[in-house]
């Protein structure tokens with residue numbers, strides 16, 4: 001599965017789609033920084049930048065779901081919290097002494113792949129529900 005944004009990830013809500021696309025720009029920057037062996041300060045800065053943007057995105061989705069009394073809100077909140085936890089774990093890691101290849105795998109699997117699956121399943125269901133109302 002491709003680990004970058006493409007049109008198959010569009011859900012039909014322009015705000016949410018725009019934010020998802022922006023999150024993939026952050027992922028790309030993080031992956032590139034990791035592959036080019038940038039230092040701990042650069043990686044931590046990018047992780048913070050990603051974490052802050054994702055927080056904003058998750059709170060906007062959660063507010064939208066609450067507004068529409070979406071029945072899947074709790075499941076979304078749980079998954080959002082679990083993603084925040086993954087970003088925090090990476091932020092707390094000793095990045096200076098981490099193997100760059102290993103770190104790339106973690107970023108690809110734990111963050112990017114997770115996000116793609118979340119968009120395709122939970123976010124798609126949420127947008128479909130809200131659009132049908």
Ligand SMILES: [Fe+2]
Nearest residue numbers: 020061119123
């Ligand atoms: Fe989302």
Ligand SMILES: [Fe+2]
Nearest residue numbers: 061076122123
């Ligand atoms: Fe979500």
